[in-house]
Amino acid sequence: MIKTHLKIEGMTCQHCVSHVTEALEGVSGVASAKVNLKKGEAVVKSEDTPLEQLSAAVAAAGYKVV
Numbered sequence: 001m002i003k004t005h006l007k008i009e010g011m012t013c014q015h016c017v018s019h020v021t022e023a024l025e026g027v028s029g030v031a032s033a034k035v036n037l038k039k040g041e042a043v044v045k046s047e048d049t050p051l052e053q054l055s056a057a058v059a060a061a062g063y064k065v066v
Contacts (some may be wrong), residue, residue: 001031006054013037017049020066023061030053 001010017035024033024042029049032052042052055065 001045003042004046004049004051004054004065006044006058007066008035008042008058008063009066010042011035011037011040012018017029019061022065023057024054027057030054 008020011020012039017037020042021033021035024030024035027040027046027049029047031045031047033042033044042058046054058065
């Protein structure tokens with residue numbers, strides 16, 4: 001498993017965290033996603049899922065990877 005750290009903009013509440021977590025965990029190859037509102041980041045464990053796919057899932061959920 002590979003750990004990928006993503007900095008995410010636009011999250012303001014726990015609902016946002018849930019939304020981003022669900023979006024990331026819905027990407028093929030992702031085993032888990034831990035999203036931290038206070039730090040504005042996510043740690044994704046995956047089977048080498050491309051960063052572009054993770055970023056696209058976050059963008060589709062209405063947030064931005066920076």
